[in-house]
Amino acid sequence: MDVPRGIGTFSVWDYVVFAAMLLISAVIGVYYAFAEGGQQTSKDFLMGGRRMSAMPVAMSLTASFMSAVTVLGTPAEVYRFGAIFSIFAITYVFMVVVSAEVFLPVFYKLGITSTYEYLELRFNKCVRFCGTILYIVQTILYTGIVIYAPALALNQVTGFDLWGAVVATGVVCTFYCTLGGLKAVIWTDVFQVGIMVAGFASVIIQASLIQGGISTMLNDAYNGGRLNFWNFNPNPLQRHTFWTIVIGGTFTWTSIYGVNQSQVQRYISCKSRFHAKMSLYINLVALWAILTCSVLCGLSLYSRYHDCDPWTAKKVSAPDQLMPYLVLDILQDYPGLPGLFVACAYSGTLSTVSSSINALAAVTVEDLVKPRFRSLSERSLSWISQGMSVLFGVLCIGMAAVASLMGALLQAALSIFGMVGGPLMGLFALGILVPFSNSIGALVGLLAGFALSLWVGIGAQLYPPLPERTMPLSLETHGCNVTYNGTNWMTTTEMPFSTSAFQVHNIERTPLMDNWYSLSYLYFSTLGTLGTLFVGMLISLLAGGRKQNIDRRFLLTKEDFLSNFDIFKRKKQVLSSKSHPIEDGGTDNPAFNHIELNCADPSGKINGTRL
Template structure:
């Protein structure tokens, strides 16, 4: 059984593997800087010339979404609380369906570069400005945390140099984003998602060998209560249940895939709408694959440490350090493989940071430079885009430095970033789905939704849920060999208590809201922001004359966006529709030839004309 003293250490080969990952990423940027000299405009740099194909974009979407927080956090979540989190795969499917069928058609049809450009077209400049500012703040804060948090976890377990890793990853990201633009970001993400899968598989395969097969791992997980896939308790105060993960997760991640610039910018850069949709659905398969790897790593970790929990025994100081600890423990006899896992974690960081830098540059050019400096040529905009990528890379590294000073506020900052996405999702939803939503309703709905989301989120940080509501499953230290602990590890002198039998500490001066409103599952914070924004936006729009306005169909989700679904309808419906369209075409030709008789020709009954006109208009025949 592993103890604090017998895990491995980082070797020269581990550093070589990590350095190779950074080097290859940089080389991809150099390639697109010199071999891709066709990039002459800001559209080429920020949108890849809108010529990307589905597969690389799909893998880029996956790599950007699966950050190092996922690589380190999801296995630790499964180890401590069980495999309940795996039902997030259902949320992923719903998110991709909504993004591809609701948001993508509108954004792709408009040909926009910044998703916030839509807000001005649909509402006004004020709504666009507020939405853009929220996105910039959210992305910069989150990116700094994504850089710092995994670096800290890996540093404390492996001894990997903290600031050396932060500066190196930030500099490499900035380098290939500035040189190669979106194409470099996408193809680097493709490489990095391969590294992520390879890192996970190295852990899974070795754990299966150590435990004597997959059956002992599943058996230990079953009797340890870790195979708890289904829990339909509707209580919104429960941290994780089927409903909190599926409903809350759908709202949270639709805000990312549906309207966040970092993700939308990729799939609207595809060369056709079909390729964009295909990219989203291929991405779903990749998301499921990486989620399965993370879940298996968590179950394997429990099987190995079921009798000696490193966290309870204080061999590690935080749950995020469990995966690096496991890596050094079971791969210590294989030089280079621990380095592969560190490269896996940092690949998640690189892909997330690069997508953020590129998105920040795109939004700044489209929302702050082009509208106010209309005389700038495309060449100048291209160089401004390069400069902004360099600037935002430096800002993200600086934000990582600020995150190091936040200490216990890191979790609060992450929660606040998540809450910002909910009101923005609500704002885009009322614009696309409700023709009567006006600018006043959108603005007030956004502000109210944002205020309520911050209220519940900040309240949850000030008054966290009682320990019994966030208590992990039973974790034992009965099999730990504390006599083997070496002097370079700092441990408490007394044996820690077993996590599974913690009791609530006395709580004083907790307000009435602390045990209900502030104790909502953290996954519902985004949902609250979305729902409040939509409800308030609809009510204010209706009260302020929203029904009287005339909104262009291009800004809304229309029946034309679902025309391809006719292949799923009964064949008799399709034949009837084709006949009616032929009637419309014949009437149109007849009317053009005999304008004084066409409208009154007895061949056309009122029902036939009405039906044909509707179908023809839906297919753009009369437009």
Template sequence: MASTRVIGTFVVWDYVVFAGMLLISAVIGIYYAFAGRGQKTSKDFLMGGRRMTAVPVAMSLTASFMSAVTVLGTPSEVYRFGAIFSIFAITYFFVVVLSAEVFLPVFYKLEITSTYEYLGLRFNKYVRLCGTILFIVQTILYTGIVIYAPALALNQVTGFDLWGAVVATGVVCTFYCTMGGLKAVIWTDVFQVGIMVAGFASVIIQASLTQGGINTILNDAYNGGRLNFWNFDPNPLQRHTFWTIVIGGTFTWTSVYGVNQSQVQRYISCKSRFQAKMSLYINLLALWLILACTVLCGLSLYSRYHDCDPWTAKKVSAPDQLMPYLVLDILQDYPGLPGLFVACAYSGTLSTVSSSINALAAVTVEDLVKPCFPSLSERSLFWISQGMSVLFGALCIGMAALASLMGALLQAALSIFGMVGGPLLGLFALGILVPFANSIGALVGLLAGFAISLWVGIGAQLYPPLPERTMPLSLETYGCNSTYNGTDWMTTTEMPSSTSAFQVYNIERTPLMDNWYSLSYLYFSTVGTLLTIFVGMLISLPTGGRKQNIDRRFLLTKEDFLSNFDIFKKKKQVLDYKPHPTEDGGTDNPGFNHVELNSTDQSGKTNGTRL
């Protein structure tokens, strides 16, 4: 009977496993700070010398995606709303293709460090400044959520002080990010991916053994209505359907993979454009693996507690604590494995927060410091980059306090990306895909898209959609309590559609609340992107957009696509092709041509379009 279950606690071996993960992460940062003394410039520190290869960058992209929001939030999402979340597998395919074939070619050939440099080149410094400020605000808010999530798990499963864990997360991330730069971030991510996969595997394997096999888990999920893969309702007000996930999810995640500095900074640090594209496609396979793991964990969670929901029974205080609760339930007889899972959640946080800190430092140095102080030496910029890492680490810790008020973590995180990332995606798409777009149209379009996204996003927090829009599935507690007189205490409850602390209660709902504010949170990004592009085009036409002469390097061209096949042509020329002396594996990355070809004609920089 569910009521007899006794949940375990942390033992010494759990702390050893957990501390070991933190120690190795810190050591990697120290190694790249002292053993890798080649980092003399801000570009070395922020871009890893632009000599990275596809596999470690792909693992790093994966680790960033696998934040504690994914580790804790996605299984809880599947437990509450069903396995329709697995449709994101289709979304990820579209996201990677768009990022690799539309945005990457333009960013790579322009030799940029910050993606917002593109906005200055394509439009003007004011558009660039707006994009930079929006990115900084978005990233600090999101990172606050990512720091708070594992602290919540630690508090639930170990009794660690909640805010002590928050500060510890931020301090460790800031330490190795400041010490070792992007190289430390990427190689720490590679290590942490292994920890995360091991954590997921331990839960899935033990849940299968405990529940009597995968078939039992799937049967329980089917009987509980959790295998709800195909919902083709076109209504944009429904929270998760095939269309909201594929269309809205594609816009939401393309704003992350396609134009967000945290991700773009990694793949443009590769030594050739071919390696950069390969990193994205290898990452796609890893994303599918992670999605399968998190969905299986969610179904295992339901199979274990289908007759006694721990949240309804007040055994946990928030849905994001369900996974740690399951871990201490089924892994309590295996010392070290609960620690491995918490290390899994914590690894996701370390990787995401460190990449955010590194990206914030890069954007601040390239978009704010350099334009204001053009005479600063590279050595000075290097020290400023390190100082910025410390500053943003402290700011992200502070923002974790706000995250504690934002309710369900997964939806809160994606909502922030949608509200801010959508208009930014629209701005970059306007510049890359619309030749007649000008700076006036871009600025007005960005402001319009951001205003509308903010309106619907904040409205949805204040007046959450009703259950018929969010479609929560029933949760039962009849297995939690029983008496000897033959009477079962049985309750069936529905999950609340929102746990936002900002929700306004006891107010008569209007059509605006039931329609506009009930828009699926995945469409926040879609609305912002499309409105930015539409308004930008509309304003550009009458303000001289068709009369401007645009450098073709700022646009996506036919040559960018055809150059995908250059690697096959190169094989015939390999004996004659001697670009320049290289070291450490060499680089074809145009961002370092000015260092390695300082005595070569500037036309050599056209190598940026070469694979």
């Protein structure tokens, strides 16, 4: 290998490129603050007036969770653990089909703004409140990781100011979210997806030129054991196998796309259900493209450093810094391109943070403000929505400091979604798929699933699995100019996220730690979902769930599937976006009418059933 002659530093042109990305994002927000009359109502602000088309929404869906976690974390994951991560391509197929065919039809036909409105429609206000609070906590935690971790990685490699980057990210996101609402978020996401692809492409193209082509990179990866696609070991304690990625990954990613407010809010803002479903399926292609780019970047990393690992040689202090290190190594002779990659990483951050801020504002207004202040006008609600965007922007910046305790990127982020998103997905699945489930079963099931996933998730943070479970691949330093501590070879023995401030050291391992706490982090969501479903069904049966009469609109029916073919009928759309009339005060969702009418019923019954 041609040993790097010295890692470059950020030039003026790099800062110009990065600043231009921030400026264009802000300008999009200003444009949508005034375009088409601005944000006159909370629906305009939170849902884009429900007039969005499939393509921009698809790009926004991709950008929302293909964040800096992907840009920095996935290549480092492939570098250390191999290309088995590419099996997520299969996971994405299952995730999109389940989201589009199970959850979307129910959410779209009800005309809801917050997914947690469904929980009150199907169960009661208490279940809705619990779901809302869990979502807010989960999203603020995740957003803290998304803001802090890439800022830290880029700071330590490029010298990019850490807290300057954190505050700039938070301020710009808050600015265009507050001014432009969902339309600004979606169109900046479209722009930022372009930046992400351009940043990835610049690295892949230059790396292949330096290393002698894609075939050489693949050959290096093969010789280093990185092309480990097919590991069919069924052991759930192994971190990444075909089964943990396909089964556990499907549950984890469906909890993100199927019921997470940030994603659902996008596709139900579409002007028809056909556009909503198309946005998910187009998004699948975009997810494959981003995954391919990030895996190729990981293989580029390995080809470049297969005999001189910068992490082992202490040139970087964490795996998340490997991609910025590579960029400054191979692109140092091209002013502006390192800046393009940093813009790529921060585009991912901006898209995710803006999605989170907008979704948090939507959930707070719809679930916590509207039900208690029914006399507020739409204009007032629009101002409150904007105020909530500012508040959550500040909170997310503050959470960035707490996120520094979570360790590194990819696993920490997906673990949070698993621990909280899994039980929430189980709760929605209980309502949509199990006709006899009731509010008592839902609440007990949610608490049981959350306790289960939290138990194993926190245990895994405190007592990380041993290397035989995580299976890191060997890293070499014999090609470096200097050896590290007189050693030319080192096999990694740590968990990728053992930097957690919560890890307990110097303790004797027990069977509980080596088995239960060593469960693959991708199964956290599976555990939470199934725990919520099974306990919820059992308690519902014991609490008389079979005696209730449930409105079929709250369930997934065969008509929902058959309506997929309505597009072929002559101008006949069963589920049209025209079913969203606005009433004076309170909720604007006609699906709540039966609840509002029955609120005065002293018997406490809804649809003739006592809760």
